[in-house]
Amino acid sequence: xxxxxxxxxxxMHQFDGGGAERMTVxxxxxxxxxxxxxxxIVRSGKGESRYLLRTEIPVIDMDIAERSKLxxxxxxxxxxxxxxxxxxxxxxxxxxxxxxxxxxxAAFLCRKRIPLVEVLHNTLSMETHSFQKIREKAIPLLDRxxxxxxxxxxxxxxxxxxxxxxxxxxxxxxxxxxIYPQIYQMAREDTGHPWLVKERKxxxxxxxGRLSYQKNHMFMxxxxxxxxxxxDYRLILLGIGELEEELKKACAGLGIRDSVDFYGxxxxxxxxxxxxxxxxxxxxxxxxxxxxxxxxxxxxxxVSVDCRSGPDEILAHGKYGTLVEPGKEELFAQAVRESxxxxxxxxxxxxxxxxFSLERSADGYLRIVEELVNxxxx
Numbered sequence: 001x002x003x004x005x006x007x008x009x010x011x012m013h014q015f016d017g018g019g020a021e022r023m024t025v026x027x028x029x030x031x032x033x034x035x036x037x038x039x040x041i042v043r044s045g046k047g048e049s050r051y052l053l054r055t056e057i058p059v060i061d062m063d064i065a066e067r068s069k070l071x072x073x074x075x076x077x078x079x080x081x082x083x084x085x086x087x088x089x090x091x092x093x094x095x096x097x098x099x100x101x102x103x104x105x106a107a108f109l110c111r112k113r114i115p116l117v118e119v120l121h122n123t124l125s126m127e128t129h130s131f132q133k134i135r136e137k138a139i140p141l142l143d144r145x146x147x148x149x150x151x152x153x154x155x156x157x158x159x160x161x162x163x164x165x166x167x168x169x170x171x172x173x174x175x176x177x178x179i180y181p182q183i184y185q186m187a188r189e190d191t192g193h194p195w196l197v198k199e200r201k202x203x204x205x206x207x208x209g210r211l212s213y214q215k216n217h218m219f220m221x222x223x224x225x226x227x228x229x230x231x232d233y234r235l236i237l238l239g240i241g242e243l244e245e246e247l248k249k250a251c252a253g254l255g256i257r258d259s260v261d262f263y264g265x266x267x268x269x270x271x272x273x274x275x276x277x278x279x280x281x282x283x284x285x286x287x288x289x290x291x292x293x294x295x296x297x298x299x300x301x302x303v304s305v306d307c308r309s310g311p312d313e314i315l316a317h318g319k320y321g322t323l324v325e326p327g328k329e330e331l332f333a334q335a336v337r338e339s340x341x342x343x344x345x346x347x348x349x350x351x352x353x354x355x356f357s358l359e360r361s362a363d364g365y366l367r368i369v370e371e372l373v374n375x376x377x378x
Contacts, residue, residue: 008031015053017049073102148372149166156288195234196272209281215239279300279303286310289311300344305327311323
């Protein structure tokens with residue numbers, strides 16, 4: 001049966017190296033390869049994940065400069081409204097709550113009927129943004145503009161239903177397209193990192209994520225200082241962010257400066273996960289943390305805080321990794337020690353990772369596209 005080509009727009013802020021942006025690019029490639037016309041609309045065309053995007057997929061770069069929060073948001077809305085007036089889309093996916101709110105206002109201003117789908121990658125009630133109070137009050141009102149809301153995990157879905165008073169039928173869970181064939185090949189590559197040599201006399205942990213408030217790296221640094229009292233532990237931090245200098249000062253204060261490597265952004269985190277003694281996550285909140293699913297695919301031990309939302313769902317209540325109550329540093333340190341005493345069932349971990357495959361995710365998105373094109377009501 002021949003695929004009916006659909007015109008799919010994707011609106012997000014820019015091509016950052018974070019999980020939401022990478023997952024969106026990977027999904028867009030899959031939709032294009034399935035025979036659909038895909039276009040990105042972005043506030044800025046820059047970012048680490050841009051290299052992943054197929055060159056055939058057009059990008060409308062609104063090129064909005066980083067100015068004051070208010071001016072940036074106003075220009076964002078006006079620019080997007082102008083783009084939408086001149087384009088035809090069967091559906092517009094709006095990535096993250098902040099960009100979805102911008103799209104809802106822009107679509108209203110341009111007086112053009114475009115099916116809008118909000119895509120939520122985080123637990124909305126835990127997020128903080130500029131003009132937070134206004135945004136919170138606007139959520140139930142702007143929700144009326146969305147034809148569907150995609151939540152990347154069941155926890156994100158339940159949270160959105162609480163804060164928006166939306167219809168339960170309107171809000172659906174479609175997990176991120178985390179697992180695709182190239183991951184397994186990339187996981188076998190050599191990192192070249194001296195702390196990940198095969199014959200080593202220390203334990204190497206890997207934490208991947210933007211150096212930001214949400215990811216709570218300070219917690220892990222304090223845990224590491226506890227671990228280093230008894231044995232030689234090393235921590236590799238994958239990612240960049242605004243808190244780098246603050247975290248480096250904290251390392252010096254905790255006496256672990258030589259035990260932490262601020263490695264930065266890498267195009268291949270998978271080989272780090274595969275070679276690490278354990279992959280750790282200590283975020284204050286998440287949506288569906290990509291790193292945990294990628295770590296499963298690489299057969300890695302996992303120790304994660306049980307934050308909202310995602311870790312408990314991914315790890316199946318602790319079946320595929322260790323979950324620790326948030327804020328408990330000594331419990332987390334003990335969980336790391338205990339996890340290293342056990343050999344992971346790598347085949348079982350990889351099978352679990354397949355529940356978050358690119359194919360499943362793309363099917364979920366295309367199902368929603370067809371529902372909206374065919375005018376199915378909720």
